[in-house]
Amino acid sequence: MTMPARSSLLGALAFIAVAAVAPWMPPWLVSLATIAFANALVVLGLIILWRTGLVPFGQALFYAIGAYAVALIGRYTSVRDVFVVILAGAIFAGIAAYLVGFLLARYREIFFAMLSLAMSMILYGILVKTETLGSTDGFHVEAGTFFGYRPQGVWLNLSIYWLVLGFSAVMAWLVSLYFRSVAGSLSNPIRDNEIRVEFLGISVDRLIHLKLVVSGILAGIGGALAALAVQHVDPAMAYWTTSGGFVFVTILAGAGSVGAAFVGSLVFELVRSIAIDLVPGEWQMILGTVLLLTILFLPEGLGSLYGRLRRRKDAAS
Amino acid sequence: MSDILVVRDIEKTFGAVVAARDISVVVPVHQTVGIIGANGAGKTTFVNMITGHLTPSKGSIHFENKDITGLPSRDIVRLGISRSFQVAQVFPTMTVLENMRIASAIANSRDSILDRLFRPIDAPGAVVEADAALDLFQIARYRHAKAVTLPQGVRKLLDIAMAVAGSPRLLLLDEPTSGISIEEKFGLMEVVMSALKTRRITVLFVEHDMEIVGRFADRVLAFYDGTVIADAPPKAVLADPKVQTLISGTQRAHVGQADA
Ligand SMILES: Nc1ncnc2c1ncn2[C@@H]1O[C@H](COP(=O)(O)OP(=O)(O)O)[C@@H](O)[C@H]1O
Ligand SMILES: [Mg+2]
Numbered sequence: 138m139t140m141p142a143r144s145s146l147l148g149a150l151a152f153i154a155v156a157a158v159a160p161w162m163p164p165w166l167v168s169l170a171t172i173a174f175a176n177a178l179v180v181l182g183l184i185i186l187w188r189t190g191l192v193p194f195g196q197a198l199f200y201a202i203g204a205y206a207v208a209l210i211g212r213y214t215s216v217r218d219v220f221v222v223i224l225a226g227a228i229f230a231g232i233a234a235y236l237v238g239f240l241l242a243r244y245r246e247i248f249f250a251m252l253s254l255a256m257s258m259i260l261y262g263i264l265v266k267t268e269t270l271g272s273t274d275g276f277h278v279e280a281g282t283f284f285g286y287r288p289q290g291v292w293l294n295l296s297i298y299w300l301v302l303g304f305s306a307v308m309a310w311l312v313s314l315y316f317r318s319v320a321g322s323l324s325n326p327i328r329d330n331e332i333r334v335e336f337l338g339i340s341v342d343r344l345i346h347l348k349l350v351v352s353g354i355l356a357g358i359g360g361a362l363a364a365l366a367v368q369h370v371d372p373a374m375a376y377w378t379t380s381g382g383f384v385f386v387t388i389l390a391g392a393g394s395v396g397a398a399f400v401g402s403l404v405f406e407l408v409r410s411i412a413i414d415l416v417p418g419e420w421q422m423i424l425g426t427v428l429l430l431t432i433l434f435l436p437e438g439l440g441s442l443y444g445r446l447r448r449r450k451d452a453a454s
Numbered sequence: 455m456s457d458i459l460v461v462r463d464i465e466k467t468f469g470a471v472v473a474a475r476d477i478s479v480v481v482p483v484h485q486t487v488g489i490i491g492a493n494g495a496g497k498t499t500f501v502n503m504i505t506g507h508l509t510p511s512k513g514s515i516h517f518e519n520k521d522i523t524g525l526p527s528r529d530i531v532r533l534g535i536s537r538s539f540q541v542a543q544v545f546p547t548m549t550v551l552e553n554m555r556i557a558s559a560i561a562n563s564r565d566s567i568l569d570r571l572f573r574p575i576d577a578p579g580a581v582v583e584a585d586a587a588l589d590l591f592q593i594a595r596y597r598h599a600k601a602v603t604l605p606q607g608v609r610k611l612l613d614i615a616m617a618v619a620g621s622p623r624l625l626l627l628d629e630p631t632s633g634i635s636i637e638e639k640f641g642l643m644e645v646v647m648s649a650l651k652t653r654r655i656t657v658l659f660v661e662h663d664m665e666i667v668g669r670f671a672d673r674v675l676a677f678y679d680g681t682v683i684a685d686a687p688p689k690a691v692l693a694d695p696k697v698q699t700l701i702s703g704t705q706r707a708h709v710g711q712a713d714a
Binding site: 315317318319320321322323325326328329330332333335336337338339340343344347 | 505526527528529531532536537539543544545546547548556557559560561563565567569570571572573574575576616617619620
């Protein structure tokens with residue numbers, strides 16, 4: 138079997154497995170995995186930029202826009218269908234990414250990172266100052282419906298979990314297709330030598346602009362799903378610590394594979410909730426240690442473990 | 455024969471430095487033009503202006519009767535002018551094959567973001583072309599080597615092979631043999647020139663070695679202090695007393711020395 142086919146099959150089986158076991162999972166784990174996989178979509182977007190040598194320190198901007206789009210539609214309209222509101226979140230985040238992209242796509246390295254951070258902090262400031270949107274407290278998000286059906290009780294959480302998994306599977310597949318496209322294959326070349334890319338007839342800025350929009354849409358979908366899952370939005374979703382969390386997970390997962398984003402995000406949420414249980418005051422210290430160990434011993438992230446295992450198996454057989 | 459390139463009175467200044475001035479050149483299709491001149495004479499500046507890397511401060515450049523003055527390099531590439539660099543511009547962390555596949559895949563895609571989003575990098579056409587290009591430039595046996603590890607000559611050939619992927623009609627080679635030992639220079643130029651001949655590409659190449667110029671060029675432009683002081687067939691230019699005192703003399707002092 139070819140490499141991509143093997144990876145796709147493995148991925149599909151993994152998604153079916155984590156979807157099937159849900160009814161037997163403890164409710165806290167369902168909630169945790171829901172948020173983890175929603176956030177993994179944001180991380181997929183970071184990986185796209187990361188491979189080009191760009192690290193956005195303000196990706197929470199698009200995450201928050203996706204979330205607030207869902208929340209505002211619930212507040213001011215009668216539209217409740219999850220697919221419609223998520224689509225709206227994706228569109229608004231995509232438009233925002235398209236607009237800031239005109240500025241951001243011209244910058245690289247630390248300037249790109251800081252400008253991205255600055256953009257997210259502007260939104261944070263606006264949300265905090267806006268009393269009608271609950272200021273720092275945020276506000277409640279109306280529960281979604283699935284083609285008119287409104288799940289109740291445990292089924293609500295399970296439905297959202299399956300919804301997140303469905304989006305995750307589709308997005309993971311689309312992103313892996315993207316990585317094998319001409320545009321997606323130009324990440325490494327751009328990082329290596331922009332002059333050569335330009336002299337092959339490609340506008341590097343325009344390509345980075347495209348990557349920004351794609352990553353913005355992914356972050357918007359992640360934020361929209363998170364808002365539906367938590368049923369609450371607040372400005373912290375746009376805060377730099379949220380962006381930092383996405384960068385953290387990207388380092389933990391590694392930019393090598395699509396699947397790693399989901400594993401990495403799940404590990405991150407598990408470590409965080411265990412750390413908060415163990416040492417409520419200093420859980421950041423544990424997360425920091427995990428980050429340090431990852432950088433020291435797994436610089437290519439969790440995703441590289443799979444590659445190492447397979448190589449060992451291939452060598453043995 | 456029609457003219458593929460018409461350069462009128464171009465000039466380039468960097469502050470007080472005049473890197474190029476009063477340059478007018480008309481190149482008919484299928485001609486091979488050698489460009490000689492000491493370091494700092496303005497050869498690279500000339501190549502940079504034609505390929506859109508620099509915008510002329512004055513004058514105009516027409517390619518196939520189209521005004522390309524001041525266009526960005528990526529647009530000029532797509533119109534049909536390609537180039538290689540004095541310092542080879544490849545993707546160092548990628549293998550030779552990956553480098554070539556990228557170039558072929560871009561050449562095979564239409565100039566639209568959507569097309570490039572939905573076209574797989576390993577589409578059969580581009581893969582076949584990449585393999586053929588590596589064979590044509592005789593670097594196929596390095597296909598799995600990372601570009602950063604390549605010997606200078608191979609890296610230069612890869613740079614040129616990538617430049618040719620888009621089927622340019624005009625190719626500019628900036629010192630294809632710089633940084634390469636004297637024994638290898640002729641071999642490399644043979645490979646390059648015969649490859650370009652089979653594709654009927656018009657070539658402008660910058661070269662310090664007069665023997666190579668004499669062997670491969672139909673015509674020679676001699677640069678001195680930012681301007682063209684001689685423009686004739688190789689024999690005539692090399693016999694020109696002005697060229698002999700201003701360029702050939704200094705040339706010997708520069709043998710084996712690569713400039714930036
Ligand atoms: N970007 C630049 N900024 C300032 N001066 C430059 C620049 N590029 C070239 N020059 C100057 O222009 C002159 C011609 O340079 P160049 O075209 O590189 O010469 P050649 O390729 O013939 O060795 C030199 O004096 C060089 O210092
Ligand atoms: Mg030069």
